[in-house]
Amino acid sequence: MTTAVGDAIASVRLGRYAVPLATPVSDAKVATGRQRPLSRIDVLTCEIGTRDGLRGLGFSYTTRAGTPAQYAHAKEVGEHLLGQDPSDIGKVYESLLWAGASVGRSGVATQALAAVDVALWDLKAKRAGLPLAKLLGAYRDSVRTYNTSGGYLQAPLDEVKERASRSLAGGIGGIKIKVGQPDMREDLRRLAAVREHVGDEVPLMVDANQQWDRISALRFGRAVEEMNLVWIEEPLDAYDAEGHARLAEALDTPIATGEMLTGVPDLVRLIGAVDVVQPDVPRVGGITPYLKVAALADHAHAQVAPHFVMEIHVHLAAAYPREPWVEHIEWLAPLFEERLRIEDGRMHVPDRPGLGLSLAGRARDWLIDDVEFHGPGR
Template sequence: MIQKIQINDTRFPLGKGAGSDAIHRDPIYSYAVTQLIDDSGITGTGFAFTLGEGNDMVCRAAQFYAEQLKGRDIEELMSDFGAVFNRLSNEQQFRWLGPHKGVIHLALASVTNACYDLWAKKRGVPLWKLLTDLSPEAIINTLDLSYLEDELSRDQALQLFKDNYPGKETRKGIISAGYPGYDTSIGWFNYSDEKVRENSRRAVAEGFTAMKLKVGSPDPERDIRRSHIVREEAGNDIKVMLDANQQWSLPQALKICKALQSMRPYWIEEPTHPDDILAHKTLADAIAPTKLALGEHVPNRIIFKNYLQTGSAGFIQVDAVRVGGVSEFITVSLLCRKYNIPVVPHVGDMGQLHQHLVLFNHISMGHEALFLEHIPHLQKHFVHPAKIESGVYKTPMEPGSSCDLKPLK
C-alpha cells in the first residue's frame, strides 16, 4: 500500500533561446513532481509541467491530493480509478479554484500520473504494455466519463474499444518498428534565421520526417520568411507545422494564416486564445483544407468535447501533464477516436510519458501512428530518457512510465 509521499518543485533553466515562443520568451521548464512510495519500496513518479513561476503552488495542491491516497493499495486503487478521479477533481472546496483547470488540475495530473507509474512498476512492465494488455472494461474503470454522457457513455466507450480490437495484434508491430517523432527544436521563437536554417538541415540529416517552427511575430513578414526557410531546407516531402502559441486575435489569424498557406503547412497550431472555440471554428472554415491543431492549453475533456463537436480542430494535442493525467488523456483519445480526429500530443513531459500513451492509442484504439513531438532539452535529467534514432522513438522496455528524474546535484 502507499505509505509515503514526496512532492518536489523541480526547475530546469534552458539554454539561450531554447523553449521560446511568441508568448513565452524565457521559460524555465519545471515539474511539480509527485512520488508515491509503497510498502515494498517501489516509487511511482508523476509530474505536471509548468514554465517556472507558480510551480510551487501546483506542488502544494498535489500534496493535498496525494495525502488522500495514503494507505491505499495500488491495484485496488486502479481497479476503480475513474471514481477516485471524479471524487478528487470534484472535492467541494478545491473545485471552486477550477473547476477542472489551472493549478488544481495540474496538481491532479501529477498525482494521477504517479499512480499509473506505480501501477506499471508494481506489475513489472512498461506502462504501454500494462495499458495495451488491459481489458476494455478495466480501462474504462480508470476513466471519469462525467459531463460526456451526450457524446460518450460507458457502453459507447466499451464499444469503441471492441470495434477497434480487430487488427490489434498487427498494430503491435509498432513496438519493434518504433514511433515516428517530429522535431520542435528547429525553430524556437528567439532563434535567428540562420539558426533556423541550420537546425532544419540538421533535422533532415538526422532522419526526421516532420518539424515545427514557432511563429507569431509582431511583423508577420518575419513569420512568412522563416516558414519558407524551413520549407526550402526540408523539401516538399517533409511535413512542416507552424505554431503561433495563441498570439493572434481572430482578425489577425484570418489574415496571417492565409498568407502562411503559401508554404503548405501541415497544420497551424494554437492560432488564437485556447478558450475561444468559435473563433477556431471560423478560422478552420476560412483556411480549409489547411488544418488547425490545438490542445496544449486545453485543460479538460469537456472543452475538448466542444472542439470536436464544432469541428474546430484537425489535430488534437492533448497533454497528459496538462489535463488531469493519463486517465483524462485516454478519455480525450476515446472522444477523438469517435470523431476520427488524430491525437498528436503536446509533450510537456519531453515525450517521456507520451511515448507510452501514443503506443496505447495506436495498438488498442486504432489511432493512426502519425508522429510524436520530440524536445530533447531535458534528456540528461531522466533516469531512462526517451531514445530517438533516425527520427524514430525507440520503444521503452523498463517498468513504469519513464518519468523518474535523476536527483539534482
C-alpha cells in the same frame, strides 16, 4: 485512511524542481511583449511507494508561474493517498478531487494531481511488468516525431535552418517553427526559407502561440496553402473554439490546438471542430483525464498530437488508433537517467516497465523543496 484489500500506498514524496534551459527561448507571446523569454521549466514530481515495495514516478510542469501553487495543493491532499490501493486509479483520483473540491476540477488543482496520477499509472504498469504503452494496449512500438525546440523566434534564420538539419540528421521526422511576429511578412519569409532548406518532402509545421485575430489567421493560412504544412498550430486564442473551427473549415491546411486547455470539457469542444487536438497530460490533469479525451477523439475519428512531455506522450501516442505525431523537446531530459531512442523519423517506446524513467542523480541540483508522507509502520 482507507484499508486496501491488495497492496497499499505506504509513502508519497513530492518534489519541486527548477530545470534551467541551455538557452532562453522566445515565441510570439514574447515577440509581442506579453511574456518574457522562457529560461527554465518548473517541475512537480511525485514518487509513490507501496507496502509491497513497488515505486511509481510521475510529474507535472509549468512555464513561468504556477508550480509553487501546484506543490502547495499536492501537499495539502497528498496524505489522502496513504493506505489506498494504488491499482484503483480512478477511485484514488476521485478521492483527491473531493479532498480539494472547493478549488474546482481544472487548472492548478488538477495539474497538481497530474503528477500523482502519472505516478499511479507508472506503478500499475511496473506491477504488470510492462511499458505503459503495452499496459494501455499499443498499436505500434514507435511513433512519428517532430522537433520544436530549434525553431523559436529568438534564433536567427541561419540557426533555425542549421538546427533543422541537425534534427533531421539525428533521426527526427519533422520540423516545427514558431511564427506570430508583429510583422507577418517576416514570418512568411522565415517559413519560405526553412521550407526551401529542408525540401518539400520533410513534414513542416508552424506554431503561432495564440498570436492572431481571426482575420489575420485566415490571411496567413491562405498565404501558406501551397507550402503543404502538416498543420498551423494555435493561430487564435486557446479558448476560441468557434474561431478555430471556422479556420479549419476555410483552409486546406489542418488546424491544431488544445495544449493550453486544462479541463476535459474544454478539450471536448475541439473534437470535430479542428483537425488536430493537442492535449497535454500535465495540463489536463493526468493520464486518467487524458484517456477520456483520447477515447472521445477516437470515437469522432479525430487526430491527436499531444503537446510537450514526450517522456509520457510517447506511450499514449503508441496506444492511439490513428498514429499521432509526438513533439520532441529535450528540456526535461536532464531530469532523468534514461534517454528516448529516435531514428528514421520515429520515437521508440521504451521497453522498460512503466514510463521507463528514473530521476537522475543531478536532479538534486535543481531541487527547490520536497516533502514526504509515510503511513503506519514506515
